[in-house]
Amino acid sequence: MVNFLSQLAWVIYPYLSFSLMVIGVVYRFRNRPLTITSKSSELLERRNLAWGSRAFHYGIIFVILGHFAGLFVPLSFLHSIGVSDYLNFIVSVLAGGVFGIMAWIGLAILIGRRLLIKRVRVTSNFADTYVLILLLVIMSFGLSLTLGYDPLYGSLAYNTAMSNISQWITGFFLFHPDAAYMSTVPLIFKIHILISFLLYPSIPFTRLTHIFTTPVRYLYRKPIVFRSIEGQNTNSEAMNTLRFK
Numbered sequence: 001m002v003n004f005l006s007q008l009a010w011v012i013y014p015y016l017s018f019s020l021m022v023i024g025v026v027y028r029f030r031n032r033p034l035t036i037t038s039k040s041s042e043l044l045e046r047r048n049l050a051w052g053s054r055a056f057h058y059g060i061i062f063v064i065l066g067h068f069a070g071l072f073v074p075l076s077f078l079h080s081i082g083v084s085d086y087l088n089f090i091v092s093v094l095a096g097g098v099f100g101i102m103a104w105i106g107l108a109i110l111i112g113r114r115l116l117i118k119r120v121r122v123t124s125n126f127a128d129t130y131v132l133i134l135l136l137v138i139m140s141f142g143l144s145l146t147l148g149y150d151p152l153y154g155s156l157a158y159n160t161a162m163s164n165i166s167q168w169i170t171g172f173f174l175f176h177p178d179a180a181y182m183s184t185v186p187l188i189f190k191i192h193i194l195i196s197f198l199l200y201p202s203i204p205f206t207r208l209t210h211i212f213t214t215p216v217r218y219l220y221r222k223p224i225v226f227r228s229i230e231g232q233n234t235n236s237e238a239m240n241t242l243r244f245k
């Protein structure tokens with residue numbers, strides 16, 4: 001029974017989650033390409049969006065890069081370039097803590113804005129709020145690891161947990177998953193990861209679908225100004241979109 005639950009949690013459920021995401025993304029890009037959007041609400045409210053969105057996006061991009069580094073760069077490689085387990089631990093906690101808090105505060109601003117500003121609230125649907133709350137739960141568990149578990153239990157516990165998670169997730173992406181690696185991982189890590197599997201299938205069906213476009217340009221592109229002169233839209237990005245259509 002324990003073995004079945006472990007297979008369910010660390011093999012069946014994650015593959016189901018990722019498969020739904022991939023099928024959903026392919027379907028949406030092939031059949032409804034013109035609906036792929038982050039559904040910007042900038043026209044409804046700008047000040048909180050500017051702060052919340054920037055803090056969230058800059059923070060989460062570095063958190064995700066940190067996940068890739070922590071999960072896919074082998075400890076043996078770090079040792080070979082002179083990075084000790086302790087240094088790895090300190091850098092992970094500091095970088096994860098700073099960017100995690102930044103993303104969390106940005107997200108809290110975005111949620112407050114969506115729920116408290118009437119014109120944003122009344123134009124939101126269930127999915128808009130659902131993904132924000134889900135992200136908040138996932139990130140709160142993540143931060144409780146970085147700012148709570150790690151300082152409490154130290155570098156040995158951190159490196160052991162990371163090494164097990166890393167071996168499980170590498171096997172998962174190479175299609176020979178071994179749920180046994182997750183059996184000794186502390187519960188709070190497991191909760192963080194299991195809840196994140198609710199997020200992936202919702203990506204193609206919500207505004208998060210914009211992740212699969214080129215969100216990198218959002219960070220540095222000039223603001224898009226929409227105005228019309230004699231019935232013509234002068235915005236070059238919008239013109240490009242029209243040409244593409």
Ligand code: HEM
Pocket residue numbers: 060063066067071092093095096097099100103135138139140141142143144145146150158162165169189192193196199
């Ligand atoms: C399979 C997917 C995931 C795995 C295996 C995973 C794993 C982890 C681990 C092991 C930590 C703790 C690092 C530490 O102890 O210092 C962590 C922290 C964190 N995670 Fe995740 N995570 C996943 C998905 C996500 C997602 C989807 C998000 C949000 C979009 C997220 C956001 C965070 C945040 C904000 C932190 C705290 C900051 C940091 O240490 O990077 N995680 N994650």
